[in-house]
Amino acid sequence: MPQTVKSILDAKGRNVVSVGRDQSLSAIAAILNEKHIGAVVVTNPEGRIAGIFTERDLVRAIAQNGAVVLEQPVSSSMTTDVTRCREDNTNDELMEMMTAGRFRHVPVESDGKLAGIISIGDVVKSRISEIEHEAEQIKAYIAG
Ligand code: AMP
Numbered sequence: 001m002p003q004t005v006k007s008i009l010d011a012k013g014r015n016v017v018s019v020g021r022d023q024s025l026s027a028i029a030a031i032l033n034e035k036h037i038g039a040v041v042v043t044n045p046e047g048r049i050a051g052i053f054t055e056r057d058l059v060r061a062i063a064q065n066g067a068v069v070l071e072q073p074v075s076s077s078m079t080t081d082v083t084r085c086r087e088d089n090t091n092d093e094l095m096e097m098m099t100a101g102r103f104r105h106v107p108v109e110s111d112g113k114l115a116g117i118i119s120i121g122d123v124v125k126s127r128i129s130e131i132e133h134e135a136e137q138i139k140a141y142i143a144g
Pocket of ligand 1 (some may be wrong): 022035038039052054055056057078079081082083101102103104105106107
């Protein structure tokens with residue numbers, strides 16, 4: 001059975017750290033540090049995905065504009081063309097999305113709303129457990 005976004009979320013939970021578009025970059029830097037995460041999803045008041053902002057965007061914004069950018073709203077530095085996935089996507093499809101788009105986070109959308117997030121770490125973890133499961137089956141087959 002291929003692992004899906006649903007099975008990954010069932011195991012790790014559906015909580016996503018999200019912020020509004022007016023949140024400052026300094027406030028987001030504090031959130032990323034405190035929660036030990038690499039990205040926040042920017043949502044509008046209805047819970048729809050408006051953008052994504054990751055540690056890489058923070059580095060880019062500071063390198064391009066200096067530390068004054070830290071008081072700017074996230075809307076000025078976020079990525080608005082967000083690649084999303086659904087619960088029925090497989091971990092292989094997620095790996096393809098991340099490789100093609102060169103990013104490490106994919107928000108999950110359900111009924112037009114933010115419903116989870118998958119990081120590259122989640123995909124690697126689920127792929128390893130899939131491979132281990134396959135190896136166990138092969139060993140059992142050979143032994144039996
Ligand atoms: P990351 O590797 O996730 O830190 O992201 C690298 C760059 O891709 C940053 O500019 C992000 O804003 C952007 N990014 C991250 N995730 C996505 C996504 N799912 N769709 C589009 N862009 C993204």
